[in-house]
Amino acid sequence: MASVVDTRGMAVWRDSRAIALLMAATLTVMANAAISPALPGLQRLFAGDPNAAMLTRLLVPAPSLSIALLAPLAGLAADRFGRRRLLLAGVMLFVVAGSAGLFLPDLPTIFMSRIILGVAVALIMTAQTALIGDYFAGEARSALTGLQISARNFGGLLFILLAGWVAAISPRFPFAVYGLALLVLPLMWKVIVEPHRVLSDREERPAVGAGEPPAWRLLFFGLVFLQALTNMFFFIMPTQLPFYFDARGYDSAIMTGLTLSVLMLTGGCLALLYSRIQRAIGYARVFALGYAAMAAGFLLLILPQATLLSFAGAALIGAGYAVVSPSFVAITLNLAPPQRRGLAGSVLTASVFTGQFCSPLLSTPMILGLGFDGLFLCATLVLAGMALIALTGSVTRSS
Structure with a gap:
């Protein structure tokens, strides 16, 4: 059974679950922006496609479409099937869909892989946020909520620098950056356990419409x-x-x-x-x-x-x-x-x-x-x- 931490914010750094969840937060910003430095190169690589100018620009926000549509459904799935399964499945799908651009033959199929990447990010974001609420309370939860914003930005800094460097070699190489998610998977597998929910949502929530401004x-x-x-x-x-x-x-x-x-x-x-x-x-x-x-x-x-x-x-x-x-x-x-x-x-x-x-x-x-x-x-x-x-x-x- 997972314990709930309610301590000073500094204790967050000593909890391996917090470290794993912050690592998951870094993946969400990588999803969109990591291939930005490669966009002009990809447009030239696929210049024969009449829609290359628009499709290359849509590669960055393509995961956003899936996330926008699936975020509420992912929340239902987290409640039904468990947070741990959702998080681990999301990370594995993230690696496969994110790195697919290394070998896919044309822009339409790369675009579809980016749509699937958005499904992975929806699973990761939903499970990660729910686990922060399940594992932590009080000041520890507040500290971790603030830290995940910084983790996304600093993770984005690292991944974009790396993507910019490898994009100068080949516009396909930034897709390999998504494979780095494999490095965090063992830690998540070890320390993320399914939380025990003592009180159901039905018991916690008042009647629909009661007391709503x-x-x-x-x-x-x-x-x-x-x-x-x-x-x-x-x-x-x-x-x-x-x-x-x-x-x-x-x-x-x-x-x-x-x-x-x-x-x-x-x-x-x-x-x-x-x-x-x-x-x-x-x-x-x-x-x-x-x-x-x-x-x-x-x-x-x-x-x-x-x-x-x-x-x-x-x-x-x-x-x-x-x-x-x-x-x-x-x-x-x-x-x-x-x-x-x-x-x-x-x-x-x-x-x-x-x-x-x-x-x-x-x-x-x-x-x-x-x-x-x-x-x-x-x-x-x-x-x-x-x-x-x-x-x-x-x-x-x-x-």
Whole structure:
């Protein structure tokens, strides 16, 4: 039977289950962004495909489509078949589907393997989140919830750097990075055990509709839309930045790897400080600060090109996104009635990946019509407007 830990946050580092779950968190960010440095090379490799320009851009967010559709079903499967089975099956499928691009013959089949990769990530994310709740309580749970955001960013930093290096050799080699998940499988197999649930959900939850604030659904779906929009802008970076550098005559694989690494590093560091920032300035100013940073980052990408400006822009976008993103989860958990938190969490997760999948579908036509500078300028103006609205709201409430 799995024990529940409720100790100081530092004890998390001494629990092998926490280490295994943090390793699982790093896989989720690898799913999308690890092949970004290889996109221009893949487009050239499959230049004979008339849809190569769009399909290569869709390879990055393709897993997001599966996750958006399957996250609620994966939650039901975790309750029915157990968390441990779901996590281990997800990691094994992750290795097979993720590395399939090494040998698949064309872009449509690689795209399908990316869709299957999304199924694996949905299983991993659902099981990992449920296990954090099952294994840990109190301050240990809070500490681990914050650490997993940083783990995703720092894991993304490592994997994107590695992918950028091997993409300079062959555009197929970044698919081999997904095989690294095999290294964490033995630890998960050993330390992850099925939790014992003392109290059923039916006993814990009040009757449906009891005590629900009537307006929470409207506010919640506003958050869902805002989170999808935020991720749509953020995902311009891994889906379009490789082609932006390629069009400017840079070594796209290396520059994309370095720039996205800066983005991940900055986001990982800011995520560690999120709780302090939120307590100091409140949610509205957190949104204002985060969206203003993202707007400034896209603005720097428009300016006459210098490598340092690209890195600075990526740092600001990563920092702004890392400040804004945890707020969606925190506000949702405060807003939704207890008997609706599971459903609200799954819909919120789906909105993240819906925004990611829609990003290249909307940004690619804008690039064709307005160019990269036009796309970045539109992102700057919209994000600046969102920051201004949030700041106005915070000033109105404080006055």
